[in-house]
Amino acid sequence: MKKINNKSFLTLLIVVSILSAIVFSCAKDKVPTTVLDTSSCKPNVSYLNDIKPIISNHCVSCHSSKNSSGGYDFTNYDGLTKNVSKVLGSMKQDGTAQSMPQGYKVADSLIQKLNCWINQGSKNN
Ligand code: HEC
Structure with a gap:
């Protein structure tokens, strides 16, 4: 050998x-850390039932009329939709906006819900 x-x-x-x-x-x-495939979106993602609770649970402590960090109040539909692409970027933590919420990342399924809602036209539904 x-x-x-x-x-x-x-x-x-x-x-x-x-x-x-x-x-x-x-x-x-x-x-990728976050898989955003809009083909798997459920139809008619709702602002009131799907999106608002996510924002209330994870963002409103720092982004309300009382405490509008960075000048952002996400408690209402207008405040959220005006900045919606920044909001998605911050939650995806993809570097296009400061990563939010500070110190952790929300579940991918919630980010996916937001992505679907935006993709369906960010309706006030
Ligand atoms: C613990 C407090 C806190 C929480 C919770 C929080 N934020 Fe923020 N956020 C801030 C602060 C403070 C700033 C402003 C930072 C600055 O201007 O330097 C900010 C800025 C932002 C910006 C602007 C970023 C940019 O690059 O311009 C966006 C968008 C944002 N937050 C979205 C969110 C979203 C969406 C959530 C919930 C998923 C959230 N934030 C939760 C404190 C928070």
Whole structure:
């Protein structure tokens, strides 16, 4: 049996390292933190029943008329819809706006609801 010499072992090690680096970086790209696929949206996502509760639970402590952090009051339909793309970006934490809420990320299913509602025209329904 032929013995593997030091040089070919080193070459093999380098090749394996490069290949695994490529595989890992691609795998990372393919797993987005938030999957936003509007084809799975339920019809007529409701502002009152679906969206308002999410905002009340996660945002209104800092974004109301009393405490409008950054100048934003999201307690009402107009305040929310005026800034809705920023709101989505902040919740997706995709870097397009400051990540919100501060210190954690809401469940992907809730972000998906907001995405569906926006996609259906951000209706006051
Ligand atoms: C603990 C308090 C707090 C909570 C909870 C919070 N925010 Fe904020 N938010 C802030 C503060 C403070 C700012 C202003 C930061 C600044 O101007 O530097 C801000 C700014 C923003 C901005 C503007 C970001 C930008 O890049 O211009 C958006 C949009 C926003 N918040 C959305 C939300 C949404 C949506 C939620 C709920 C999912 C939320 N926030 C929850 C404190 C909070």
